[in-house]
């Protein structure tokens with residue numbers, strides 16, 4: 239059996255335990271994130287878990303890669319604690335302010351430099367930006383096929399794997415050839431807890447820091463200047479509670495409730511109902 | 517001065533904390549009612565996480581995180597829920613196997629590394645644990661073997677462990693050469709040895725089960741004697757109790773202190789009285805300050821005692837001081853926690869009463885308050901210097917770790 243080398247893209251996101259401390263700066267229209275600890279995104283943990291399982295089944299190497307500011311080492315180190323063999327941090331002032339396209343471009347250039355890669359794993363979408371664009375964009379830059387919303391992966395032969403993704407009323411099974419970029423959903427696996435050996439691996443395994451000089455990139459395609467999308471404005475949604483009592487028979491109340499939710503655009507106008515319920 | 521928690525040990529804390537957040541904290545209701553099936557599963561998960569490997573050196577197949585790493589892990593697991601943390605028994609297994617060496621080590625080490633072997637000290641006797649010279653369990657020589665007869669009580673998880681280190685009388689009171697301390701010998705005994713019996717299981721106030729075990733004509737091979745050998749039993753027993761038992765108990769008490777602090781700070785932020793969170797009341801803040809001071813002091817004492825051991829230095833006094841201080845501080849802080857929580861503090865589904873009920877369970881385990889103070893007092897009178905601590909002259913030259 240051929241060994242499979244995986245790269246896992248991990249993004250530093252604000253630790254969910256501190257979300258109440260994040261606020262919006264009304265002047266600069268940016269988030270005030272200073273002092274908020276970063277964590278590995280939840281779906282990125284699923285992505286890492288899948289790569290680790292494949293390594294355990296087939297051998298090979300798991301490399302984690304991230305583009306982020308200094309301080310991102312902490313989440314890369316945690317990925318090593320969980321079992322990754324090596325880590326790469328792409329960090330440079332020139333990379334800052336990137337949109338999804340510029341992010342994917344730099345990540346892809348880092349992955350190209352790593353060389354011999356069979357599988358690239360990502361979270362389907364990040365916890366904060368959650369555009370879900372980085373996976374497919376990385377695949378384009380690498381010239382690989384890509385799969386998104388993946389909920390199940392099975393190895394099938396040396397260079398083939400089977401995968402499943404969900405659609406609204408079912409799921410679709412596909413077979414792909416490696417190399418392939420795979421963006422996973424949380425159903426794909428249950429991420430492991432760290433083993434105490436992780437504390438030792440963190441001392442022994444390396445985090446490589448790559449700047450703009452270490453990767454082959456077109457300077458016009460990176461950072462804020464290289465980003466076609468720009469944030470035009472950010473608004474905070476004010477959430478207010480409203481109380482209203484409905485009266486009548488239960489079935490009647492249910493009908494009134496659905497109408498109201500449709501008027502308020504919480505539910506779509508045309509509801510698809512299961513016949514046996516109606 | 518140089519005494520520092522390493523980055524590796526801080527990572528060990530994070531690993532234990534994440535474990536606790538997934539495997540312990542959401543399941544506190546099961547631990548509260550002492551759901552045995554759940555406790556068994558948790559013990560297996562703790563073994564799988566490899567927590568017992570912290571204190572085993574790298575060249576013996578462990579992670580080499582030292583007593584320091586081990587103490588931090590036990591602290592976090594104990595903070596999540598106060599109880600006898602299962603890895604303590606795996607750590608005893610390693611300590612006893614290492615102290616005995618030879619066939620015992622060869623036989624048990626593979627299972628110890630996998631987390632599949634557990635052990636406990638079989639020391640305490642019904643007629644009074646503090647009076648070791650009065651112990652009644654005996655061993656007599658029969659060819660190359662020894663025959664053990666007697667009873668040991670309050671043995672933590674005594675009904676479950678695979679083996680133990682037992683302290684017995686081998687001397688002759690009429691022979692001056694084998695009287696007093698020279699009358700005691702330590703052996704490794706295994707639960708499958710014919711004549712070993714679990715007499716009864718004792719349930720403590722909370723979360724800590726012990727057993728009385730008896731030995732009738734239990735035949736033990738001569739190479740199961742713990743070095744330095746016949747009539748020298750106190751040396752390894754005390755070392756095991758210091759290195760593994762006492763430090764481990766201090767760490768679990770540290771968990772009670774840490775847990776009490778955490779739940780109290782959380783509650784003081786969430787509870788609103790007179791239009792403000794109660795931490796705004798100076799009286800509450802001062803209680804929290806007292807708890808925090810106890811946490812800082814207890815940690816400093818325990819971590820330093822562990823650090824001394826990791827440097828290969830004697831820390832017997834420091835371990836006694838840490839154990840005594842942690843016991844008192846855990847009782848104080850958990851009572852503060854009850855106070856801060858108001859009525860909720862004594863209710864089943866809140867944590868303060870759990871910490872408050874567990875802390876006293878450890879007063880006697882590993883040596884009572886009086887016994888701790890007595891050893892500390894004797895050392896002080898004999899000129900021990902608590903600031904310098906590791907006086908090379910104190911080093912006995914025999915360490916389990």
Ligand SMILES: Cc1cc2nc3c(=O)[nH]c(=O)nc-3n(C[C@H](O)[C@H](O)[C@H](O)COP(=O)(O)OP(=O)(O)OC[C@H]3O[C@@H](n4cnc5c(N)ncnc54)[C@H](O)[C@@H]3O)c2cc1C
Pocket residue numbers: 247248249250269279281282285303304305306336337338339341345359360361362363364365366367368369370371372373467468469470
């Ligand atoms: C407040 C805010 C405003 C933003 N505004 C814009 C904007 O105007 N236009 C725009 O295009 N983008 C914007 N972004 C997105 C920003 O550019 C992203 O941080 C980044 O480009 C990745 O996009 P994403 O988070 O949506 O990734 P997604 O595509 O949702 O992430 C999927 C997966 O890609 C991987 N991944 C994503 N980023 C990285 C990384 N840096 N390193 C390693 N792996 C990674 C992870 O595996 C992740 O799970 C904004 C983000 C935030 C938080």
Ligand SMILES: Cc1cc2nc3c(=O)[nH]c(=O)nc-3n(C[C@H](O)[C@H](O)[C@H](O)COP(=O)(O)OP(=O)(O)OC[C@H]3O[C@@H](n4cnc5c(N)ncnc54)[C@H](O)[C@@H]3O)c2cc1C
Pocket residue numbers: 636637638639640641642643644645646647669670671672673720724726877878880881882883884885886887890
């Ligand atoms: C939860 C728990 C777990 C335990 N686990 C184990 C185990 O795994 N293995 C094991 O071998 N034992 C274990 N023990 C037993 C423990 O070591 C003994 O309880 C302890 O040594 C005290 O012995 P005792 O209970 O017989 O009290 P006693 O020795 O009878 O003490 C009675 C009182 O006399 C006081 N006293 C004793 N000596 C002096 C002195 N010199 N000066 C002044 N006062 C003194 C004591 O402090 C105490 O207040 C455990 C105990 C508990 C509570």
